[in-house]
Structures are given as C-alpha cells and as structure tokens.
Amino acid sequence: MRAVNTAECHYFSSKEADNEFLHKLLVSVNKRFFQNRIKTNVLWDVPKGTVSLFIGERGPLFHPGDELYSVFATARTLIEAGQPHSAIPHLEACAAANHADSKLLLSHILKRIGDDRWQKFAREYNQQTATVRAVPAACYYSDSRTIAIHPHLQELNTPQFVLKYLLYHECCHQLIPSPLEQAHPPEFMEWERKAPNRERALAWLEKQGFPTLRTTHAP
Numbered sequence: 497m498r499a500v501n502t503a504e505c506h507y508f509s510s511k512e513a514d515n516e517f518l519h520k521l522l523v524s525v526n527k528r529f530f531q532n533r534i535k536t537n538v539l540w541d542v543p544k545g546t547v548s549l550f551i552g553e554r555g556p557l558f559h560p561g562d563e564l565y566s567v568f569a570t571a572r573t574l575i576e577a578g579q580p581h582s583a584i585p586h587l588e589a590c591a592a593a594n595h596a597d598s599k600l601l602l603s604h605i606l607k608r609i610g611d612d613r614w615q616k617f618a619r620e621y622n623q624q625t626a627t628v629r630a631v632p633a634a635c636y637y638s639d640s641r642t643i644a645i646h647p648h649l650q651e652l653n654t655p656q657f658v659l660k661y662l663l664y665h666e667c668c669h670q671l672i673p674s675p676l677e678q679a680h681p682p683e684f685m686e687w688e689r690k691a692p693n694r695e696r697a698l699a700w701l702e703k704q705g706f707p708t709l710r711t712t713h714a715p
C-alpha cells in the first residue's frame with residue numbers, strides 16, 4: 497500500500513499542472529485560435545469510452561494506375577461473376593504484396609474449396625488488422641461542455657505543445673459537432689489540420705502509446 501500512497505503524493509504534488517493550469521492553457525488556445533468562441537471547462541479526468549487502436553501492420557492501398565489495382569479489380573469481378581476459383585491467382589499476387597483484403601478473400605475461398613492454405617491467409621489477415629481497445633488522451637463531452645484530459649499525461653510531464661494540441665482538437669469538437677457515425681467529418685478535419693504543432697504532438701502521443709486519429713479506426 498505504501499507504493500500506492502507514494503504514487504498518489506507524487507501525483508498531487510505536481511502543482512504546476514493542476515486543473516487551473518489546464519484552464520489557463522485552454523484560455524490561451526481559445527483566444528489565439530478561436531477568438532474566445534469556445535465555452536467549455538477542462539479538467540484532468542480519465543476519458544470515458546474507448547477507441548479502437550490499430551496495432552497491426554498496414555498493407556498497401558492500391559490506387560487506380562497501380563499494376564495490382566487492376567489485378568485486384570479483376571479478382572473482384574470474377575468473384576462477383578461466380579468464378580471464385582479463377583480469382584485465386586489474382587488474389588495470390590495481391591496477397592504476396594501484403595494486401596490485407598486479398599488475404600481475407602483468399603482465406604474464404606480456399607476454406608470453401610477445402611484448401612488448407614486458408615488458415616495461413618486467415619492468420620496473416622488477423623495479425624495485419626489487429627486492434628486493441630484503448631482510452632484516448634482526451635475527449636469532449638458536449639452535454640456538459642467539458643474537456644477531459646487523461647491524468648496519465650499529468651504524470652508524464654507532458655510538454656505544453658501536446659496539451660495545447662489536445663485542447664485545440666477538443667475545442668474543434670465544440671465548434672463542429674460530429675454526426676454519431678463519423679467522429680471526424682471533413683469539415684472538422686479542415687479545422688483540426690490547422691492545430692499548432694500538430695505533427696509533433698501526434699508523434700509524441702503515439703510514442704507514449706496513446707491512440708490518435710492517425711492510429712485509430714475512425715468510425
């Protein structure tokens with residue numbers, strides 16, 4: 497129990513980073529970037545809810561003009577035409593380039609025809625698209641007009657530019673309400689991308705293991 501008490505003392509001894517400190521940062525972000533339009537509270541509190549954090553290895557995305565784009569398109573056409581057998585070599589070419597969707601389709605087709613290789617492709621697909629549930633670094637509650645910043649950031653001596661980025665992001669949520677099915681619609685992203693020190697802050701948060709909008713499966 498002693499260890500817990502020590503940790504708690506340390507946690508509360510960080511006078512510079514209390515709720516008042518967060519509030520001052522919010523005031524400066526609100527003034528500089530939002531002309532004081534944002535009306536919200538801010539406090540250290542574990543954000544409620546989780547997001548899906550991508551921990552797999554992203555394979556390639558094929559774009560029109562890529563050689564494998566048309567190979568994959570041919571495979572899809574064959575599957576839709578009821579000829580999944582003929583699609584196999586096309587999908588294998590894409591899977592060899594680490595294309596996740598091709599691995600998934602191959603696992604289904606091979607399983608159906610009793611080819612044991614389906615397990616290899618299923619396993620690879622699952623590893624590649626693996627996610628875990630994670631608590632975000634910050635969130636905004638529109639009903640109570642409150643921004644919560646994860647207290648773990650208080651213990652980590654988080655640089656101010658990271659806290660300011662998080663505050664900016666959460667302020668954008670008040671400015672541009674998102675539909676339920678899309679947390680970060682295009683209009684939101686137009687504002688969000690102008691956040692100060694955005695790249696540096698995202699990189700710092702990701703290094704600490706926090707999910708960010710670059711690493712999560714956005715709805």
Ligand SMILES: [Zn+2]
Nearest residue numbers: 665669679680
């Ligand atoms: Zn957000």
